[in-house]
Amino acid sequence: MDITVAVDAMGGDHGTHVTVPAVLKFLKAHPEANVVLVGLKDALEAELRARHAVTGPRLRIHHATEVVMMDESPQSALKNKKDSSMRVAINLVKTGEAHACVSAGNTGALMATARFVLKTLPGIERPAIAKLLPSMRGSTCVLDLGANVDCTPQQLLQFGIMGATLVSALNHQPNPSVGLLNIGSEEIKGNDVVKQTADLLRNSQLNFHGNVEGNDIYRGVVDVVVCDGFMGNIALKASEGIAKMLGQFLKEEFTKSWWRKLLALVAYPVLSSLKHRVDPRRYNGASLLGLRGIVVKSHGGADELAFYYALEQAAEEAKSGVLHKISDMMANAVVPTPQEKSVEPQ
Amino acid sequence: MDITVAVDAMGGDHGTHVTVPAVLKFLKAHPEANVVLVGLKDALEAELRARHAVTGPRLRIHHATEVVMMDESPQSALKNKKDSSMRVAINLVKTGEAHACVSAGNTGALMATARFVLKTLPGIERPAIAKLLPSMRGSTCVLDLGANVDCTPQQLLQFGIMGATLVSALNHQPNPSVGLLNIGSEEIKGNDVVKQTADLLRNSQLNFHGNVEGNDIYRGVVDVVVCDGFMGNIALKASEGIAKMLGQFLKEEFTKSWWRKLLALVAYPVLSSLKHRVDPRRYNGASLLGLRGIVVKSHGGADELAFYYALEQAAEEAKSGVLHKISDMMANAVVPTPQEKSVEPQ
Known part of the structure; x- marks a missing residue:
């Protein structure tokens, strides 16, 4: 085509x-x-x-x-x-x-x-910004990443449907699992919107996993993580921030002395393959x-x-x-x- | 004493x-x-x-x-x-x-x-969970990290005062800067609670920097980052998640072959000093x-x-x-x- x-x-x-x-x-x-x-x-x-x-x-x-x-x-x-x-x-x-x-x-x-x-x-009702983020098991689709600061449970359900369809289409996965971003995996956690959204997701045709926490995005616990744009943006930016800091620290450690710089040269293939693997440029495109x-x-x-x-x-x-x-x-x-x-x- | x-x-x-x-x-x-x-x-x-x-x-x-x-x-x-x-x-x-x-x-x-x-x-009105997180410039105190899912602007202002006082007492810093976690640094960004909180912070005795984004926590743009417990928890957990994933990837890259394992042995002082620097155990205690x-x-x-x-x-x-x-x-x-x-x- x-x-x-x-x-x-x-x-x-x-x-x-x-x-x-x-x-x-x-x-x-x-x-x-x-x-x-x-x-x-x-x-x-x-x-x-x-x-x-x-x-x-x-x-x-x-x-x-x-x-x-x-x-x-x-x-x-x-x-x-x-x-x-x-x-x-x-x-x-x-x-x-x-x-x-x-x-x-x-x-x-x-x-x-x-x-x-x-x-x-x-x-x-509203479009959402979705992105595939790297995870320990491949990638996780997260949405919304910043288009909507406040969302209703219905809108979050729609995000779930859109995210699952995107993953299913791009990765040829028949029934992707969907998680709801929350501050704990227990059903009692979270605010009213999150609790009502969990009810909607549970009763929908989606493969709803339940609540997930911020770290689950990178653990690859589910294929799709649903959240409002405020939370999604905070999660994404905080992740970018710490990743950048860790990269900076790694660089500093490998350039502290001439001996370490030499070591970095020898370890270049390893460091470069790590860099490629987590290169944010490869995940550009929301x-x-x-x-x-x-x-x-x-x-x-x-x-x-x-x-x-x-x-x-x-x-x-x-x-x-x-x-x-x-x-x-x-x-x-x-x-x-x-x-x-x-x-x-x- | x-x-x-x-x-x-x-x-x-x-x-x-x-x-x-x-x-x-x-x-x-x-x-x-x-x-x-x-x-x-x-x-x-x-x-x-x-x-x-x-x-x-x-x-x-x-x-x-x-x-x-x-x-x-x-x-x-x-x-x-x-x-x-x-x-x-x-x-x-x-x-x-x-x-x-x-x-x-x-x-x-x-x-x-x-x-x-x-x-x-x-x-x-409400206690908050505060923690010093590592940053490129030292550490950033973030609160609330999960005690309060919904907060009023007044409560967020109180968090700002408490966070600034903690940093000032622990780091002997006279007038720590305070940022408000948001999805953009512009004043027009965010939901109503965030906008009203910014007004309160601006008119308070605190050294208010303005809005900050998730990545600013690790850039060390301000000394204190104020947010509700939902956002704080998401930011913290997402950061922990990606840091763990990057650590896992680094380990995988250094153990892919006998040659790389040997290299890891030689590079041990560098890797170990990096590990020490970002060791989450050193930041335990909220x-x-x-x-x-x-x-x-x-x-x-x-x-x-x-x-x-x-x-x-x-x-x-x-x-x-x-x-x-x-x-x-x-x-x-x-x-x-x-x-x-x-x-x-x-």
Whole structure:
């Protein structure tokens, strides 16, 4: 199956200097893929020229006159930047000219624009940001990672369905297990929203494991971890923070003396294979799930390799038909009413 | 200053097998300290005998007939175990026979019992669990780590005051900086509780830095990070999870072949100094802050060394007079009313 990916080529901290070489690498590695580079035509042509590349049937440029700034508010992006590279890339997904789009632009603006342009799938109240994180047993899909600070139990159930469908489609896993992020594995733990969500998940068609704790994400206890965007974001950022600190400490220990530096040289294959294994760039590419189109968010600071992985993520999602699968799941979903009604959908 | 620490010798996964040797090590290292071992007399005497140790003026046994189970509900512990080692140890703090107590028993029961027996300090609505976590610049005090799933802005402000006072007392730092855990550093981010808390912190006498994100805990951006117990617990557990996974990966990489195993032997001093630096046992000992007495919670699975560090934490807090300092801070605290009243104290 031929896949066309629309790329917001201006997004991210490094813009075309990262997006264009990543796209070239992606096209080389994936003969079935086509890319539409969306952004300022002159800048894109200059970047391609600098890399001795030319447009052709597999690589087109789609001119867009505006750029959403990394610190621009979602409202401003929506209202004032109707011809931004971000919005035009999403439009290409809406019109069917692209199967998916990828942007390293600012998350708030991307989510707001994608939601406005594409709308949510039937039965989904709010889109969620989902990501596959490394675990001791492979990977764990965690959602929401920051799109929704407050969620109702129904919305969290929808996240569970979307996450399970994503994992099932990408990893060809028939019935992925779903856990609910909580502060203890016992049923009595947590706040009202979490308790009501557990009831909903328990009575749903999902393979619900029960409550899981923060460390279970990396233990690989379940395939999907459901939480609101506040908790998901805190868990993700805290993990990134400690991983970075440990990496820094490892580096410091191996550079403390000339003897240790020599040792690091000898141990290079080991250290480099460890680095590869936990390289966050390999896990770049978060999915904006629940929309009527595939949108993948790359880290803003992504380099060429990281952006390449976000492109692969988008292509994989398009190929696996994850969108139709979520629609089907939602159409067949038994969404029970929570036992208590104290939390109203927003 | 002489310090007496009451130890719940039966608590934790390993009971006396861990608490007694840790206490012996602690008494040896701290000539100014005394310990009261609280628990089943026979078990304690047998354990001391096995370690060729005897009681004396610096090491007493206080008999307690009951033990709180690790999975026992706080309600059951409070109601049915009035002569538990945990409760009697806390009682010794209340009566002034000990300056502090340490328990590796179950967190819920410890918090409920400590709160019931000792009561909270004036101006403090709820105690919080605080811990110093390692950072790239030393350590960061994070609270609450799981005692309170839902918090009002006023309670979060109280946590800020308690955390700042703890850091100031332990690290002799005059005006520690305080950050509010959020999903973005911008003021507009977060839910209503977080926004109102930021207003309170901004108008308080604290050195408020503003919002911080999960990774900032380990970057050491601020001295104190304030959050509700749900978020704090998720951040802590997620961090522990990824740290354990990275440690496991490092081990796997260094044992993949005989050549790599040999390399690990040669690199032993480096790996071991890294291990020491990030050894979670060195950070064992969470403070139950806001009570009229010093209570330190050790990890349930703590080994001898880890429990030793929890004992040191308790002694440090007693010596630094953190309790009186929190009282003074609260007495002088300007606790402004939040601008919006939508969130009521619970």
